[in-house]
Amino acid sequence: MTDTSAVVSVTALSKRFGSVTAVDSVDFEVRENTIYGLLGRNGAGKTTLMQLLTGQDFASSGSINVFGASPVENPDVLSQICFIKESQKYPDEFRAKHVFKSAPWFFTNWDAAFAEELIEEFNVPLNRPIKKLSRGQLSAVGVIVGLASRAPLTFFDEPYLGLDAVARQIFYDRLLADYSEHPRTVILSTHLIDEVSNLLEHVLVIDQGRIIIDEEADALRGSATTVAGTRAAVERFTAGRTLLHSESIGGLASVTIQGQLSAFERADAADSGLELLPVSLQQLIVRSTNTSTHDFQASA
Amino acid sequence: MITDERPIFMQIAERVENDIIDGALPEEGQVPSTNEFAAFYRINPATALKGVNLLVDDGILYKKRGIGMFVSSGARERLVSKRRDRFVHEYLHPLLAEAAKLGISPTQLGELLRDEASATASAATPTSASRKEQLS
Incomplete structure (x- = not known):
């Protein structure tokens, strides 16, 4: 754990709320200038983890190092962080324009011209009170702040509730383009894995507080x-492998296995009349988080 | 465009290879930057860079400092011979397997191939004008 390019380094970090362990003794590092996906089911501990990393909550045990120091009440660290939350609260009398006007006070890298381009692209009504914005417009305000702040470490926690597919694509495209020109570390938490x-x-x-x-x-x-075909052929082919998921109907079976297949194994599968299907990241995570639930229950 | 089957950097490398083989990217011509690849395919720039670097390591592309990436001389020929080696494995083996499943003997398969090849060739020969005549 001495990687100098790590901007975040976490050791044996736990957070307990009463009898609930939201973050359960996790260790990981976040490399500089990399886009991370922080993925998991509802209640898995994503938001708690981000709150700990941004100094908004205290750890029960373990250590957090962000830009070489603890983030808690540390202005040197916090000034380099932008945290876009799903349910950001603004002062009651705020209009959208006030959010963008006050942003440069908090973010030294704030690019006002870039923010203006984004405001136009996302069609944010600047003079409307924040309270009157739709869910999608409110999300757009957060996304714009997250992009235009160009903070060295930016967290997006489910940033796009209510944003339609077009607006989400604008967000992805702008994020990629701006990240290419201004590399920084981005941690994106989302359910829309695909x-x-x-x-x-x-x-x-x-998953359940553990990485x-x-x-x-x-x-x-x-x-x-995923290997699909007659049950006998599937069982023969997948014997001795780590199974992530299996289902069957009548004499047919479909089994998801872990590990890369060699060209030889692919040819063998084709010879046995088996169909090999790719597994998307989303499917892989669904499979993984499902099995670990079973493991957890079995071991509990 | 990008599939889930294989790492994206390998898919990017293969797309560049295809463009070199079919001449879209000529030898000594400049290759798009990794940021352009990233924006076009909507992928992470680091992943695009990894794909391009794979081809640099193979000597298919080379770097001109401060200018960008270029296609090496002789890259096309090297890629074609590499693909020919894979052709038997990737195309002929599955073809033979499917033919065997359907009870088509290798001899029959050879005849089918010849017939099909001459049919496609003759379909491709007529000029657009003569094809119009055939249609009317």
């Missing part, structure tokens, strides 16, 4: 395969 999977360089999957996948996105691609 939509963002190509944007991510690294994936962290959290169960900490891997390059490209290494996960092709790391699992």
